[in-house]
Amino acid sequence: MPKIVDHAVRRRQIAEAVHRLIDAKGIEAVSLREVAAEAGFSMGLVQHYFTTKDxxxxxxxxxxxxxxxxxxxxxxxxxxxxxxxxxxxxLPLDEGRRTLSRIGFAYLARSVVAEPLARVLRDGLPYVLGFYAGVLRDAQARGEVPAALDADRAARGLYGLALGLVHPALVGPYSAEETEAIVDQHLDLLFTGQGATTATASTSTS
Structure with a gap:
């Protein structure tokens, strides 16, 4: 019988090889040939799925x-x-997430000159913000967050907070413990109601 190929598994293996190369050598080191070698595949097999690096x-x-x-x-x-x-x-709070953050920064830099990558980042952001806002609205329904809080605006603030913490947590000076403490402090403000004043004031002046 002919061998049954799971194409989803193959693509995942190729993606993981790409990430190992990015983490070890940087995104410029990624090529069809290098990825094929890293994944243990033939060049022809990788070309069966992809024709370009991007x-x-x-x-x-x-x-x-x-x-x-x-x-x-x-x-x-x-x-x-x-x-x-x-x-x-x-956030890069352990080695696994530090690896993901390094890879994420590489993609972000590449997206400045690669529109398809930039489009994925843009298209994905509303889902992230919608998730944060939905959780905040659930908290409002449970009486855990003040009804005065603008959930959409607060969601953007949470996303900005996370992005702003990645670099200082990855390269210094913030330790993992300090980074977690900053997140907890911000959430404490939202969930004790003190963050609602800022959100309401921002809404009234925008």
């Missing part, structure tokens, strides 16, 4: 987003616990 990077970046989304989706608990886990998943 096609391969696009798949690998989408694979990275799915990994993070899947991990966040597994979190259960209170709205605050879910938001906390979602934010911490984006």
């Amino acid at each position: 096609e391969m990077l696009l798949l690998a970046m989408e694979h990275l987003h799915h990994r993070i989304s899947d991990r966040v989706a597994e979190v259960t608990g209170t709205p605050r616990a879910i938001l906390r886990a979602a934010l911490l998943e984006l």
Whole structure:
């Protein structure tokens, strides 16, 4: 019988090889030939799925987003616990997440000159912000966050907070403990109601 090929598995293996190369040598080191060697595949097999480097990077970046989304989706608990886990998943607090952050920075830099990658980042942002806002509205319904809070504006603030913490947590000077403490402090403001004043004031002046 002919061998049954699981193409989804092959693509995942290629994406993981791309990420190993990015983490070890940088995104400029990624090529069809280098990825084939890293994955243990023939050049012809990789070319069966991709014809350009950017096609391969696009798949690998989408694979990275799915990994993070899947991990966040597994979190259960209170709205605050879910938001906390979602934010911490984006931060380089252990070696696994430091690797993901290094890869993420490489994609961000490449997206400045590669429109397909930039489009994926743009298209994915509303889903992230919608998730944060939805959790905040759930907290409002439970009486854990003041009804005066603008959930959409607060969601943008949470996303900006996470992005702003990645670099100082990755290269210094923030330790993992300090980074977590900043996230907890911000969530405390939202969930004790003190953050609602700022959000309302921002809405009235915009």
